[in-house]
Amino acid sequence: MVRVAADYVGMVGLLLILAGWVYEFWQTVKSRRAGVPLSFALLYGAGSLLLTLHSIELGDLVFIILNAAATLIAVANAAFAVSRGKKGKGGAKEKRARVRL
Numbered sequence: 001m002v003r004v005a006a007d008y009v010g011m012v013g014l015l016l017i018l019a020g021w022v023y024e025f026w027q028t029v030k031s032r033r034a035g036v037p038l039s040f041a042l043l044y045g046a047g048s049l050l051l052t053l054h055s056i057e058l059g060d061l062v063f064i065i066l067n068a069a070a071t072l073i074a075v076a077n078a079a080f081a082v083s084r085g086k087k088g089k090g091g092a093k094e095k096r097a098r099v100r101l
Contacts, residue, residue: 010062017066021073034081041081045074 028035036044048070055063 007062014062014066018069021069025073025076028077028080032084034077034084036077036081038078038081038085041074041078045071045078048074 024035034041048067052064052067052071055067
């Protein structure tokens with residue numbers, strides 16, 4: 001009985017953390033600016049990946065999901081930062097505007 005209650009508490013915590021990460025990533029996409037530096041995203045992604053592997057070995061579903069999601073979001077943030085960095089400050093729209101002038 002206590003274990004089941006702990007699993008529910010863990011799942012609620014997981015959902016709250018994931019909701020925060022998804023919201024933050026959505027804000028990054030909307031603002032077209034990386035919310036975190038590329039170096040942070042890469043370190044966070046690598047650490048989350050290792051914690052995912054550790055959680056798999058332990059067999060803890062809550063932490064497997066949490067760390068796998070953290071890895072995916074960190075990789076997405078890193079990819080976003082890299083793709084936006086290549087286009088410059090204004091992105092593709094600014095380049096098209098300059099060509100028209």
